[in-house]
């Protein structure tokens with residue numbers, strides 16, 4: 001996959017609060033093009049696979065329960081410098097530390113229910129995009 005792509009998902013707290021449209025609007029206004037998008041739900045097992053990198057962390061079980069608690073909206077996005085620029089757009093993991101105007105500052109409820117995910121590297125963006133979308137869907 002080209003390095004001008006990143007992967008995101010709008011998390012269950014933001015989808016259930018009806019913030020999907022407002023978040024997508026901010027993403028598009030920031031210059032990201034939506035390459036692929038769907039609404040789906042993870043089982044606890046699939047959430048565990050997605051966040052396997054955190055399996056030794058104290059919050060892992062809680063994270064898997066939370067991430068499988070409702071609908072999510074995964075997306076592949078395209079823009080120059082996508083991974084870094086998107087992490088800036090979403091803000092810090094803890095919404096109390098997220099800069100004003102960032103998506104987590106505006107929409108996150110807590111450090112766990114923090115509205116949105118953003119890949120942390122080009123390599124992970126490609127892996128995470130392929131977790132949800134077939135190659136054909138990543139046109």
Ligand code: RTP
Pocket residue numbers: 054059063092093111112113114116117118119120
């Ligand atoms: P993400 O992967 O979802 O974009 O978030 P991130 O890079 O900002 O944060 P990361 O360290 O990768 O953590 C993944 C997700 O786990 C939840 N978390 N809970 N209870 C806690 O202390 C805690 N810390 C992290 C959050 O949902 C975080 O986004």
Ligand code: MG
Pocket residue numbers: 118120
């Ligand atoms: Mg992360």
